[in-house]
Amino acid sequence: MVVNKRFYTVILSAIVLAGFVATSLIGYFVAKDSLTERLEQEMLPLTSDNIYSEIQRDLLQPLLISSLMANDVFVFDWVNDGEQDASKMTSYLAQIQKKYNTITAFFVSDSSLNYYHPTGVIKRVSRSNPDDSWYFTAKDSPHPYVINIDRDTADHKRLSIFVNYRIEDKSGKFIGVIGVGLSLQTVVELIENYQKRYGREIYFVNRQGEVMLQSSHYHSELHLQNKSGLDKAFLKVLTSPSASFSFKANNGSMLYLNSRLVPEFDWYLIVEQVNDPSSERIETAFMINLAVALVISAIVLFLAHVAVRGYHDKLETMATQDKLTGVTSRQVFEFYFKQAVARRKRRDEALSLVLIDIDLFKQVNDTYGHEAGDRVLSRVAQLIKSHVREEDVVCRWGGEEFLLLLSGCNMQHARDITELIRSAVAGLQFHFSNQVVHITVSAGVAEMHNDETLGQVVERADHHLYAAKRAGRNCIRPDTDEA
Numbered sequence: 001m002v003v004n005k006r007f008y009t010v011i012l013s014a015i016v017l018a019g020f021v022a023t024s025l026i027g028y029f030v031a032k033d034s035l036t037e038r039l040e041q042e043m044l045p046l047t048s049d050n051i052y053s054e055i056q057r058d059l060l061q062p063l064l065i066s067s068l069m070a071n072d073v074f075v076f077d078w079v080n081d082g083e084q085d086a087s088k089m090t091s092y093l094a095q096i097q098k099k100y101n102t103i104t105a106f107f108v109s110d111s112s113l114n115y116y117h118p119t120g121v122i123k124r125v126s127r128s129n130p131d132d133s134w135y136f137t138a139k140d141s142p143h144p145y146v147i148n149i150d151r152d153t154a155d156h157k158r159l160s161i162f163v164n165y166r167i168e169d170k171s172g173k174f175i176g177v178i179g180v181g182l183s184l185q186t187v188v189e190l191i192e193n194y195q196k197r198y199g200r201e202i203y204f205v206n207r208q209g210e211v212m213l214q215s216s217h218y219h220s221e222l223h224l225q226n227k228s229g230l231d232k233a234f235l236k237v238l239t240s241p242s243a244s245f246s247f248k249a250n251n252g253s254m255l256y257l258n259s260r261l262v263p264e265f266d267w268y269l270i271v272e273q274v275n276d277p278s279s280e281r282i283e284t285a286f287m288i289n290l291a292v293a294l295v296i297s298a299i300v301l302f303l304a305h306v307a308v309r310g311y312h313d314k315l316e317t318m319a320t321q322d323k324l325t326g327v328t329s330r331q332v333f334e335f336y337f338k339q340a341v342a343r344r345k346r347r348d349e350a351l352s353l354v355l356i357d358i359d360l361f362k363q364v365n366d367t368y369g370h371e372a373g374d375r376v377l378s379r380v381a382q383l384i385k386s387h388v389r390e391e392d393v394v395c396r397w398g399g400e401e402f403l404l405l406l407s408g409c410n411m412q413h414a415r416d417i418t419e420l421i422r423s424a425v426a427g428l429q430f431h432f433s434n435q436v437v438h439i440t441v442s443a444g445v446a447e448m449h450n451d452e453t454l455g456q457v458v459e460r461a462d463h464h465l466y467a468a469k470r471a472g473r474n475c476i477r478p479d480t481d482e483a
């Protein structure tokens with residue numbers, strides 16, 4: 001019984017806990033999944049879009065300036081005149097630089113290959129010089145302009161955007177390349193601003209995966225391939241115009257990455273986020289859920305335990321007690337008998353059984369009704385109980401039969417107790433149908449012999465009871481009278 005109760009408590013606890021943990025876990029994973037999806041599909045691409053459109057806006061101004069220069073009549077006339085006075089061109093370029101606050105303004109004539117700069121003619125470009133490749137790229141390009149990002153010759157750390165605008169005359173003949181250079185500082189500031197605001201890493205890589213433009217706080221690898229956890233996935237970035245995915249870094253943290261090709265630079269803009277803060281919130285929520293689940297489980301289990309114990313005690317009472325008289329029921333008598341036998345052996349003491357039967361009880365039922373009979377049974381049971389000790393067992397053995405288990409009582413003692421009960425019952429008065437009714441009982445007393453079974457002792461007590469009935473009822477017969 002105890003094992004069962006424990007077993008059911010464990011099973012119930014496991015089910016309740018498993019239920020709570022399962023729902024918390026499902027909630028946790030759904031929230032995490034939707035967060036990852038939102039991050040990959042919405043938040044990072046949005047940051048990327050914003051940065052991209054700001055870059056385009058920043059590029060628009062130098063493009064417009066360069067376009068104006070490429071269509072300036074002064075430039076055409078000056079070239080047609082055979083580049084007579086270099087100072088005219090250099091002061092024109094200085095004017096542009098000052099007016100539009102650019103870091104440089106330049107013109108390379110195709111006929112002389114002179115590189116004109118606000119400070120003068122600084123060199124002649126040549127196909128054999130790799131530093132001048134930008135000029136020949138622009139010359140050979142089918143597009144009206146080529147954007148080039150290069151290290152500044154004055155400050156090698158600083159990156160500049162050069163808009164190299166092709167100049168063609170009315171007949172379509174290539175005249176040279178003109179344009180301005182702008183610092184990339186605004187783009188860097190933009191990157192840093194986004195990084196600070198969203199805690200995202202923003203940088204640019206070229207088609208080979210080399211990091212080309214990054215914030216001043218960037219301390220990660222300078223090649224995409226060398227980034228922790230990206231060694232295989234980096235190809236995904238370099239082979240498609242845009243990609244969005246998550247991956248696990250070697251230190252176990254989750255990284256979310258979005259990439260897009262910026263055609264103007266021919267670079268990829270990368271927006272990367274490590275361990276989203278919302279993810280921590282989801283984890284905290286999960287832990288709180290779990291704690292609440294544990295507390296609720298404990299309360300539910302405690303209430304269930306109290307209820308089950310209540311029912312269990314009730315069932316136990318119902319199974320062990322006779323409903324009408326409240327004395328021990330026959331089903332559990334053997335259990336008490338075995339206990340008493342063990343005690344008898346341990347203490348080497350006597351043990352007696354007494355079978356008490358109400359005389360002519362059928363007549364009470366027949367004359368005064370079943371209810372009257374029930375009242376007699378209850379009253380006699382109470383009276384018997386009041387004549388024995390707490391540890392003695394009074395059992396309703398049959399309809400109107402009671403079996404007494406008297407520990408530590410030898411025949412004489414048991415006989416004395418039974419005699420007291422007999423005379424007390426005989427002294428009872430019942431009032432049925434305006435009549436005073438008297439009841440008597442007969443009893444058989446048997447002291448247990450060594451190694452006797454319950455059946456054997458009860459049989460002897462029953463035998464003595466029968467003898468008492470034959471002797472005219474309202475009397476008791478013990479073992480000694482047997483012979």
Ligand SMILES: Nc1nc2c(ncn2[C@@H]2O[C@H](COP(=O)(O)OP(=O)(O)OP(=O)(O)O)[C@@H](O)[C@H]2O)c(=O)[nH]1
Nearest residue numbers: 357358359360361362363365370371373374399400
């Ligand atoms: N009212 C009532 N009667 C019961 C109950 N259990 C058994 N009886 C009745 O008790 C009666 C017992 O009758 P008998 O076995 O003939 O014995 P008796 O009338 O007492 O006669 P003797 O034992 O020979 O003195 C039966 O009529 C049963 O129906 C009970 O719970 N309530």
